[in-house]
Amino acid sequence: MRNFSISSSLLKIVFSKLALVAAFGTVALTSLTGCGNTGASYEPDTFRINLQAEPPSLDWQTSTDSTSFDVVSNIMTGLTMYNNDMKCEPGCAESWEILDGGKHYVFHLRKNALWTDGKPVTAHDFEYAWKRLLDPSTAASYAFFLYDIENAFEFNSGKVKDPNLIGAKALDDWTFSVKLKRPAAYFLYLTAFCSTCPLRKDIVDKFGDRWTEPQNIVTNGPFSVSLWKHEYKIELTSNPKFFEGEPRLKRIKMFMIPEQATAFGLFENNQLDYVDNRSFPTADVESLRSSPMYRNLPLLRCSYLGFNVKKKPFDDKRVRKAISMAVDRTLFPKILRRGEAPAFTWIPPALEGYSEISKSEFNPEAARKLLAQAGYPNGKGFPLTKILYPQREDAKLVVESVQEQIKKNLNVKLQLEVNEWKVYLDILHRDPPQMFRQTWGADYPDPETFMNVFTTHNGNNYTQWSNAHYDDLIDRAAAEQDQKKRAAMYAEGDQMLCQDEVPIVPLYWATQNTMVKPWVKGIGFNAMDLQFFRKVYIEKP
Amino acid sequence: MLALLIKRMLTAIPVLLVVATLTFFLMRLVPGGPFDADKNLPPAIVANLNAKYQLDKPVAQQYVTYLSRVVRGDLGISYKYLNRTVRDILGEAMPVSIQLGFTALVLAVLIGVPLGTIAAVNRGSWIDVTAMFLSTAGISVPGFVIGAFLIFIFGVWLKVLPVALWETPWHMVLPSLTLAFSPAAYLARLTRASVLEVLEKDWVRTARSKGLSRWATVMKHTLRNALVPVVTVLGPLTAILITGSFVVEYLYAIPGMGRFFVTAVTNRDYDLIMGTTLVFAALLIVTNAIVDVAYQILDPRMKVEG
Secondary structure (H helix, E strand, C coil): CCCCCCCHHHHHHHHHHHHHHHHHHHHHHHHHHCCCCCCCCCCCCEEEEECCCCCCCCCCCCCCCHHHHHHHHHHCCCCEEECCCCCEEECCEEEEEEEHHHCEEEEEECCCCECCCCCECCHHHHHHHHHHHHCCCCCCHHHHHHCCECCHHHHHCCCCCCHHHCCEEEEECCEEEEEECCCCCCHHHHCCCHHHCCCCHHHHHHHHHHCCCCCCCCCCCCEEEEEEECCCEEEEEECCCCCCCCCCCCEEEEECCCCHHHHHHHHHCCCCCEECHHHCCHHHHHHHCCCCCEEEEEEEEEEEEEECCCCCCCCCHHHHHHHHHCCCCCHHHHHHCCCCEECCCCCCCCCCCCCHHHCCCCCHHHHHHHHHHCCCHHHCCCCCEEEEEECCHHHHHHHHHHHHHHHHHHCCCEEEEEECHHHHHHHHHHCCCCEEEEEEECCCCCCHHHHHHHCCCCCCCCCCCCCHHHHHHHHHHHHCCCHHHHHHHHHHHHHHHHHHCCCEEEEEEEEEEEEECCCEECCCCCCCCCCCCCCCEECCC | CHHHHHHHHHHHHHHHHHHHHHHHHHHHHCCCCCCCCCCCCCHHHHHHHHHHCCCCCCHHHHHHHHHHHHCCCCCCECCCCCCCEHHHHHHHHHHHHHHHHHHHHHHHHHHHHHHHHHHHHCCCCHHHHHHHHHHHHHHHCCHHHHHHHHHHHHHHHCCCCCCCCCCCHHHHHHHHHHHHHHHHHHHHHHHHHHHHHHHCCHHHHHHHHCCCCHHHHHHHHHHHHHHHHHHHHHHHHHHHHHCCCHHHHHHHCCCCCCCHHHHHHHCCCHHHHHHHHHHHHHHHHHHHHHHHHHHHHHCCCCCCCC
């Protein structure tokens, strides 16, 4: 069969035809579609960003993830709103009174806050929303945000059946009263959070589970949802009825591009105006740092190592302290390369209660002495110890560095145990191992959100560490209305965590890396990583 | 032929039942649940969630409830994408995957079969060596590498095709090429081997000795017989391609169904895992039945007993 061959002249013809087709195709594609967008830059009055993933829900009462909140933050307004300094500004409430030593809040609603269908936002919309959030049948994960309110926990856990006993009531259309079980100094922050935004009973009743679809949803924020192509794109358009006035930006296109390199390619081709960590391959950050479009800011999210203090050898606080003192936190930013800040305390420097005295120190010599006192001179006889971490590149780099440092500084060999994310969480929930790498991000910009984690009954306290004095201190600090006293109480708690008892080793503060096209103006950033676009506008370059 | 199709459809029922049962219990064995999240929830809230989604019932009861819903055409709800049913999710994603998958399938056949035939006809020549080198590369190089390469060349460097997204027909070019690459390579190898085998047959020699030209021999007497193994793989290949590719959809930001084969598992989105698995199994059964019918058309000797 070898004589079956195509003559070389025929091949030449085929290839020359192919070359022609390719050349023609290239010209045609470029001229007809402009799809490569060689000349494209900005889209007038349109802001294009990458959400990376589908928001699991636009029901602000059942969503719990940052992707959904990125959308909700721009379509909804609560009683108050955050500014980029993370202070609460008037939102639907134009003023409020704090009575009864911080146990009673009365919010006075503005009369020009309207829903997108033109109806006014009333106190009844808040009462309905908060009761729905707490209703066990809603099964809202963030219902616990309102547990400080009278009978809220009891209703949510089924101990109280009558929703009218909950201490949140509309006194009339424009007055909303909230009674707490005890003063909570951070309570105002919760009124700016997406989960506590108002909701229209008539809309939920009419459309049932479909009320969040663009054709049904009614909102009250600066933008409204005009298109939701699931798994692909959400489009928001400016709301002319917004009480601050219609935003200058007419449209926000929020794409769901999962692959970072693809999203960054689109940014480079001017098809996205803004990218952040979700669209940034780590390797690129170093090279982009000098760009005028690049910005980096610290976030209220800490990575830490936790010890299970019920398991040997970490039932001895000298061992925990020795590990903490043998870890050089300044190495992590060099390994992770996203501009992270080393964490020496549990309370971040941006919050009240942060104190230099709480700082853990890197001192391998002292660490070795402590370890010897605990019965492990030069690491001799140290039990087999595993560090559990989830399958993520940053977690892997961090625990590998810790493993290497502990070997070098204490002559102790730690074993690494990686698990798929949900398996990792399952192990943490059921039987936390001796050591684990975990993160915590603030729910609101207050030290309470950090300090409460390590109280005895907090479900996120995987360390099993329990200290009555600490519990009492954090409980009192939450209610303390004097800011100075409160800060001092948190500083004392932080010192217990980082220096005295050491159930955890804070490692580093995460940062947000962003690139913004020069035609985007008015964009702000905040440490909670909440994306507010009501003041953004596009200016012709 | 009708009897064959009816038989295939009837055997599909126990097959789907076994698939559903195995998947249901396997996914429950995997540690972690749909509501395990970075932040652990208070027990009262976990209890509310489990009650809402009936995960507080014994697994056997959940299984019976699930099956009774599935036979009524209710594939359940997503635990991750709240307020959306599995039917909604797959109903929106499948048309995209089918569109992309069929384009890739056509491309794969149009590239793979001629390439394999030319290689076989020119066995041992540089054409054969080049074609087989290309097909070996196509099989060995992973899709994300090919995709990234194509994005870089045509999207970022030459800027003649879109980097990603799903807006115009031009947006289909790079993803369908990426998706077609590996199956085209596989089809080329398969076609080559099959054509070579048929070319050795006596009737081909007879045709040649009667003075028929070599390409006429290939086209009239060889290809039809050589295509039987190719058609065999086209069944599962079609099912695989039209249910989407995680890699291609991920890379090009395409809202297809391929991503759910991975993300439904990582999210422990139980009903969505079941939904994607059952849809894939059903498609596999349908495409295999079509292959059986195609056999009979290609080679009447291959009557499958009813």
